[in-house]
Amino acid sequence: xxxxxxxxxFLTVLPVAPRQAAVALSxxxxxxxxxxxxxxxxxAGLDAGLRQPFPLLLVGALLIAxxxxxxxxxxxxxxxxSCDALFGGFDRSRRLEILRDPRVGSFAVAGGVSLLLxxxxxxxxxxxxxRLEVLILFPCLSRWGVVMAMQAFPYVREQGLGSGFQQGRxxxxxxxxxATVLVAAVLLAGGAGAILVVAVTITxxxxxxxxxxxxxxxxxxxxxxxxxxxxxxxxxxxxxxxxGAPSLFDSPLGG
Numbered sequence: 001x002x003x004x005x006x007x008x009x010f011l012t013v014l015p016v017a018p019r020q021a022a023v024a025l026s027x028x029x030x031x032x033x034x035x036x037x038x039x040x041x042x043x044a045g046l047d048a049g050l051r052q053p054f055p056l057l058l059v060g061a062l063l064i065a066x067x068x069x070x071x072x073x074x075x076x077x078x079x080x081x082s083c084d085a086l087f088g089g090f091d092r093s094r095r096l097e098i099l100r101d102p103r104v105g106s107f108a109v110a111g112g113v114s115l116l117l118x119x120x121x122x123x124x125x126x127x128x129x130x131r132l133e134v135l136i137l138f139p140c141l142s143r144w145g146v147v148m149a150m151q152a153f154p155y156v157r158e159q160g161l162g163s164g165f166q167q168g169r170x171x172x173x174x175x176x177x178x179a180t181v182l183v184a185a186v187l188l189a190g191g192a193g194a195i196l197v198v199a200v201t202i203t204x205x206x207x208x209x210x211x212x213x214x215x216x217x218x219x220x221x222x223x224x225x226x227x228x229x230x231x232x233x234x235x236x237x238x239x240x241x242x243x244g245a246p247s248l249f250d251s252p253l254g255g
């Protein structure tokens with residue numbers, strides 16, 4: 001329960017952090033997908049309530065705002081900083097320097113606005129019987145991507161927001177996270193869910209490899225950017241699969 005509470009307090013606004021002065025962060029990685037599942041459930045509940053009084057375009061905007069509020073915009077902030085560093089720096093040391101700069105540059109604004117627009121359009125476009133499943137799953141799958149990135153790529157700084165997750169990390173933590181996301185994805189979305197897990201894993205691997213080549217490793221901001229990239233990739237692929245092969249979404253739960 002300590003690890004779960006640590007994951008909840010780190011990834012959300014919930015004030016449930018353990019009272020221990022020095023709590024290991026790495027065990028919390030195992031519960032990142034579960035926390036994402038909880039966030040997805042909250043979004044699905046909001047969606048069900050908001051669609052009664054409001055049009056779908058407004059509902060989409062409110063759901064995107066809710067994701068930022070529920071996560072303290074933690075991942076979004078990482079994306080902004082990563083955009084400035086990766087596209088605005090010309091060498092490794094300059095990119096790492098930009099990541100420490102609290103100011104927001106033009107690449108951050110462009111990347112952040114583009115991301116929010118694509119997310120909003122995707123949430124609005126998701127319709128029919130898959131809407132509930134996709135809203136629940138996309139935060140879960142993206143946080144699995146963060147777990148995978150933490151395990152697969154080196155952390156570039158000695159100290160930083162994500163450094164605590166590197167100390168005492170084990171493959172068991174990764175296995176628990178993978179089991180969580182696979183069970184949730186297949187139960188809710190059938191074969192489509194399994195494809196989405198594979199797709200987000202590949203997407204994160206490509207993104208992480210690119211960032212590592214430019215930075216020498218990943219940072220806490222990189223993890224945030226990877227989460228945002230994972231969310232968008234799941235939303236877009238789910239829409240494409242629903243239009244191309246809706247039968248893939250037949251799940252053991254009868255969806």
